[in-house]
Amino acid sequence: MLFNSHIFLVFLAVTLAGYLAASRLDFRLAKLWLVAASLFFYGWWELSYVFLLAGSIAVNYLAALFIRRARSRVLLTGGIAFNLGLLGYYKYAGFLTEAVNAAAGTGFPVPHIVLPLAISFFTFQQIAFLVDAARGEAENYRLIDYLLFVTFFPQLIAGPIVHHKEMLPQFTQHQRRLARNLSIGLTIFAIGLFKKVVLADEIAPYSDALFGAVEGGYVPTMREAWIGALAYTLQIYFDFSGYSDMAVGLARLFGIRLPVNFFSPYRAASIIDFWRRWHITLSRFLRDYLYIPLGGNRKGDMRRHTNLLITMLLGGLWHGAGWTFVIWGGLHGAYLVCNHLWRQWRGPAAGTSAYLPSWARLWAGRLITLFFVVVAWVFFRAASLDSAVTVLAAAFGQAERGVLAPIDMLDSSRPLSLIAAGFAICWFLPNTVQWMRRYHPVIDPSAVTRWDKGVLKVHWRASLGWALFTALIGFAALLHLSRVSPFLYFQF
Incomplete structure (x- = not known):
């Protein structure tokens, strides 16, 4: 269901009216209504992938519960592997098979898998939640709030990639000031x-x-x-x-x-400023959960530039399973490295x-x-x-x-x-x-x-x-x- 369609406007009117009516009775009922509406919105495109989304949510929510209790890196690694495996199968299986066939001269059949909507977005959101749970930075939220955090239809399909610390507290409070x-x-x-x-x-x-x-x-x-x-x-x-x-x-x-x-x-x-303005929440995720764990800028200039290139290459691959996206990410990685080198050479007047x-x-x-x-x-x-x-x-x-x-x-x-x-x-x-x-x-x-x-x-x-x-x-x-x-x- 597209935002720019008549059917969405009907959906929005019904969803908003139901939410406001339910809020007068019980705010928990209003949140449940909003979760149901969000799942309906997602399932409008392909009903079967609602079960994929629900399964991903269930696994991540349970994994976060166990990770918080045990603070286990093994559980965290398993949770991240689950998410990346799901993303890898649906988004990159065909691309990787073609790459292997081209490199090794093999003839493996290339799978033709329909990419589920939003899988890149809800996967990254939940990986961040698991990592923060292992760090002791994610609270034990109720299931209904976590469901709404992942499925909230305004940002479900194409972002922003929201963070639990900024969203989940809002879902626990009854919002007023309707007009x-x-x-x-x-x-x-x-x-x-x-x-x-x-x-x-x-x-x-x-x-x-x-x-x-x-x-x-x-x-x-x-x-x-x-x-x-x-x-x-x-x-x-x-x-x-x-x-x-x-x-x-x-x-x-x-x-x-x-x-x-x-x-x-x-x-x-500058390119540095460009990435502070374009897809800001993706840049934030890549910085906090990839660039900094790789070492960021803490281990010398050479390591910093290598980390920038790796981060942007993977950021390009996140956008799509194809060499054009890899090159796009690689170009922006090279741009950022050159921008940082230029600033180091020119100083404040870079x-x-x-x-x-x-x-x-x-x-x-x-x-x-x-x-x-x-x-x-x-x-x-x-x-x-x-x-x-x-x-x-x-x-x-x-x-x-x-x-x-x-x-x-x-x-x-x-x-x-x-x-x-x-x-x-x-x-x-x-x-x-x-x-x-x-x-x-x-x-x-x-x-x-x-x-x-x-x-x-x-x-x-x-x-x-x-x-x-x-x-x-x-x-x-x-x-x-x-x-x-x-x-x-x-x-x-």
Whole structure:
């Protein structure tokens, strides 16, 4: 069930009405209703995988109980192995079989396994819970609260990857201030829906046209390659930003605050800053449960850089079972290593020039960062390594053109106008967290107080004028719901 569908809006209305009615009787009943609704939401796609989700929850909850009592590393290792084994079978069995066949010349049959929705997300959440249980940092929560922590439908399918310390305490408290939560939640949801169905889906055909044609053997012009790559750069931005906003807004309808997961990453002036803004909760998980346990930056520069590369390679593989994702992660790992080396060499002035004014240094950093991000996105989007290489070769004028006719829709001025408008929105308009900052839309208070240079300082208020504006963008989004368009992160 997609957030951007009519059936979801019906589901949301019924779920919210049932939750509010049950809350008047017994808050435990309300939570049980919300768990049931979340399982129904998940099962709408494939009912059989509800049992997979329920089994994963049962094993992890019981494992956490025993781990807390025994503080056993053997039990923790077994719990983590269970989760990684489940993820490995469903997500990587086919990829690993193909890799073995290619490397060893074997002929093992490649399994074709349908990837369960959200398995990457709920697996990482529960691994973090087990690790913290072994550290004595996870309390003995009731089963109903743990069920809601894992299955809560606003964040179940594509994140954020929530942490038990920030979510489970909220599920134990009866949330009030109904009118405030509804107005804030619906506003944020409308913004996210608009980003997805109006902005992301409007520019998506241009990236699809390029990469689809290249996969079919077409060699693009330099103009086509850059238009398609920049179109995808904006598509994935507004798609993921829209989903993140919709998740925050939906959770707020039930009085729950989610952590910030997306904070204007194309305003980043370095790759380090980019990863503090893009998929923030994934970066946090990789840092706390992979990079730091590997040794982090505590064992010298060489070990630090090795740990960064390993972390980003595995982060790329988390996104998808394919060499394109591995290369994407490897590129970002190399970017981060270079960024850290540059800062060590230049000191406090790293990434800037003393001969440039501050605004020029800022924009130089942003554009250089964006350039390398776009190059990496080509691998992320391409269906194969050959396609990615073809697009990049064309982008840098190194591809040998064939005799096929140009792609008509990429030869017009419209995609250039959309790209210019898209980057103007990214750079100069406040993001949703900034726009709603008076009402603390997310958990992290530092995200609410951050304000980027050059951004229009506009704040949403509970007033008639802003209500009409919200209704306007909500109505515009509803007009576009006829198109079936899954979120890009659903595939991960």
